[in-house]
Amino acid sequence: MATENNFQAIIAHAKEYGFVFQSSEIYDGLSAVYDYGPWGSELKKNIRDFWWKSMTQMNENIVGIDAAIFMHPTTWKASGHVDNFSDPMIDNKDSKKRYRVDHLVEAFADILKGKGKADEADGLIASMEKFLAADDFVGLKKMIDENKISCSVSGTCNWTEIRQFNLMFKTEFGAVAADNSDDNMVYLRPETAQGIFVNFLNVQKTARMKVPFGIAQTGKAFRNEIVARQFIFRMREFEQMEMQFFVRPGTEGEWYKTWKEERLKWHLSLGLPAEKYRYHDHIKLAHYAKEACDIEFEFPIGFKEVEGIHSRSDFDLKQHQEYSKKKQQYFDADIDPATGKPYGNYIPYVIETSIGLDRMFLLILSNSYQEQTLTKEDGSTDIRTVLNIPAKLAPNKLAILPLMKKEGLTEIGKKLLDECKSSFKCFYEDKDAIGKRYRRQDAIGTPFCVTIDFQTQEDNTVTIRYRDSMTQERIPMSEVKNLVLNAIN
Ligand code: ATP
Numbered sequence: 001m002a003t004e005n006n007f008q009a010i011i012a013h014a015k016e017y018g019f020v021f022q023s024s025e026i027y028d029g030l031s032a033v034y035d036y037g038p039w040g041s042e043l044k045k046n047i048r049d050f051w052w053k054s055m056t057q058m059n060e061n062i063v064g065i066d067a068a069i070f071m072h073p074t075t076w077k078a079s080g081h082v083d084n085f086s087d088p089m090i091d092n093k094d095s096k097k098r099y100r101v102d103h104l105v106e107a108f109a110d111i112l113k114g115k116g117k118a119d120e121a122d123g124l125i126a127s128m129e130k131f132l133a134a135d136d137f138v139g140l141k142k143m144i145d146e147n148k149i150s151c152s153v154s155g156t157c158n159w160t161e162i163r164q165f166n167l168m169f170k171t172e173f174g175a176v177a178a179d180n181s182d183d184n185m186v187y188l189r190p191e192t193a194q195g196i197f198v199n200f201l202n203v204q205k206t207a208r209m210k211v212p213f214g215i216a217q218t219g220k221a222f223r224n225e226i227v228a229r230q231f232i233f234r235m236r237e238f239e240q241m242e243m244q245f246f247v248r249p250g251t252e253g254e255w256y257k258t259w260k261e262e263r264l265k266w267h268l269s270l271g272l273p274a275e276k277y278r279y280h281d282h283i284k285l286a287h288y289a290k291e292a293c294d295i296e297f298e299f300p301i302g303f304k305e306v307e308g309i310h311s312r313s314d315f316d317l318k319q320h321q322e323y324s325k326k327k328q329q330y331f332d333a334d335i336d337p338a339t340g341k342p343y344g345n346y347i348p349y350v351i352e353t354s355i356g357l358d359r360m361f362l363l364i365l366s367n368s369y370q371e372q373t374l375t376k377e378d379g380s381t382d383i384r385t386v387l388n389i390p391a392k393l394a395p396n397k398l399a400i401l402p403l404m405k406k407e408g409l410t411e412i413g414k415k416l417l418d419e420c421k422s423s424f425k426c427f428y429e430d431k432d433a434i435g436k437r438y439r440r441q442d443a444i445g446t447p448f449c450v451t452i453d454f455q456t457q458e459d460n461t462v463t464i465r466y467r468d469s470m471t472q473e474r475i476p477m478s479e480v481k482n483l484v485l486n487a488i489n
Helices: 004-016 038-057 074-078 101-114 118-133 137-146 193-197 200-206 252-268 315-324 357-368 409-420 434-444 454-459 477-488
Strands: 020-022 034-036 062-064 086-091 098-100 163-166 169-172 185-188 213-222 237-247 277-281 291-299 302-311 330-336 341-346 349-356 369-375 381-387 398-402 426-428 448-452 461-466 472-476
Touching: 004 020, 004 357, 004 369, 034 038, 038 062, 038 213, 038 237, 038 357, 074 315, 086 101, 086 137, 098 101, 101 118, 101 137, 118 137, 193 200, 193 213, 193 237, 193 315, 193 349, 200 213, 237 252, 237 357, 252 277, 252 291, 252 302, 252 349, 277 302, 291 357, 302 357, 315 349, 349 357, 357 369, 357 381, 381 434, 398 409, 398 434, 409 426, 409 448, 409 454, 409 477, 434 448, 448 477, 454 461, 461 477, 472 477
Parallel strands: 062 213, 398 426, 398 448
Antiparallel strands: 020 034, 086 098, 086 163, 169 185, 213 237, 237 349, 277 291, 291 302, 302 349, 330 341, 369 381, 448 461, 461 472
């Protein structure tokens, strides 16, 4: 059973074994920003590659792009992020819970109404609206204090100042930065999707795509998250893997269903346990959305979203058409059986699949982390920490471990390394007791270890050890490469 303790153990393991480090750790870190170490960066890359291949190589009608992080500021006006990502917030210092101020006051007004003080409640709401309209946060804070509005978690009235909170990071663009105007301001993209939308026609025309088709992209996104205390689950700089699938209006319902199923299949194709997955269908939808759901996974901190599938209508392309004054239409030459004529010009509808790479990384890490109690021959017990990462995602696929750093064995080991390293990532080590070396490989999730000993010199066989079962067998060295390739492909 996944627990909070288990989560702490995973975080500690991720650091100790070179998967994830706190950013700028020597300066005490930067909140909700993380760096990936030697094995973490390999695992992350393998997840990204697996996603990319499943999208762009396994589907003839999906192509990729790699758009810039900086985009024209109007992009974020059109997408709604400038206006909708900003709210006045207040924090309770005791519970650390952050509230949207209007929600806090409205909840208090409801309590007043429940006590038969409707007039007082209405007066409070009216005052709040006045303060908000005037951006008078000092006055609004005073009103919260005077009315002794408390936090529902801590029960206290120990509040911070009110602050406007937009989740987008802004930065200055170009050489002139001193005039403080917004003209030189750009945003760090809060999602990768808009880079796809603004390139819709470029991609459609140059890659000669016909609707229905998709555009895939992986890349960094930045959000100044309010609550960011869950390791790499919620970060301020993270990576997304998104695919926007453009369809003929009227077909979005079936395509939504298809992608909802396809995406869950992708997760399960990694051998991940179906019982830890569930869909969460959204009841409250964004105004432009037709349908939306999350794929949730049972993390050690409970069932949480790992991926979103959204039926976004033609909202995004329409917005960009309006703001850019450039037509975002597609001409569909296929014949509509209802009219006998081509479908003609339209703005396609969009189904989006959006998964966080770091969140998928955490999913793999937390699902594969195991502390196993082993009973030794003398009856005593020992704990083995192992990551049973799916072989195709493992940072190293094969560890080559000559039994001793002795003449002959080293050469054979290096020869096997040379034979395999262009096909998959190998790890070579000829120091320390073999048991210790096996444990270190278990801890970083290496699915196969081969040991080279004196018998290898005589008959070219090696001992292969399997991470999950810990069983060992003697096989010809010439079979090692294919055995690993079969397991990872
Ligand atoms: P949440 O509800 O968890 O904040 P969201 O609904 O805002 O997520 P989307 O905007 O749909 O998320 O982004 C798609 C995916 O990007 C999410 O499913 C998640 O995997 C990932 N993601 C979003 N925000 C973060 C973050 N701050 N850190 C890491 N991954 C994130």
